Amino acid sequence: MIQYQSQIYRLEKLKLFYVEVPMDIIQQLNTILKSNKINHRVIISINDTISWQGGIVALGEGLGYITVSTARMKKLNLHLDDSVSINLKLDNSKYGFDMPEELEELLQQDCEGKRRFELLKPSIQRYIIYYIIQVKSTEKRLTRAIQLINNLKLTHEGKEDFKTILGK
16 A cells, blocks of 8 residues: 555646645556556545545646545545545456446346447446446446446447447
8 A cells, every 4th residue: 555645636627626646656556567657546545534446647747646526525524725645555456446236237148238348448348337336226227237238239349439328
């Protein structure tokens, strides 16, 4: 686990709050992974209170950032410029999120849907999973899973995008 201090920043052009990932922390992750990139999937914990799976995004000049949602800001009672304690652990999960049971079951029954899902870029796989887990009701998660996988099967292989998978 990698620990460091940061503060809460605001990226106005994207209208989001974030914590900065300094260059030395990215270098530590790169040493562990034998990599030379900025974008890594991690499990982040703030102030030893809440943790979630997220990604480091390039900020520029060798720095990275991790988005902190408004809901998490409220839950932690954080504000712009507050100092926070960060714990990072590499996320070695297959998709970057826990696979919802509804989608897992659907993919076990739908061979073509599973094949197409597995061919997707990891970012689109994560988007599908995230979109499904945003609803609490099992029935609604299953409905979303069926809708997204059916839309996926209707797209041309290799031409998948978020908009098409959502059916828009």
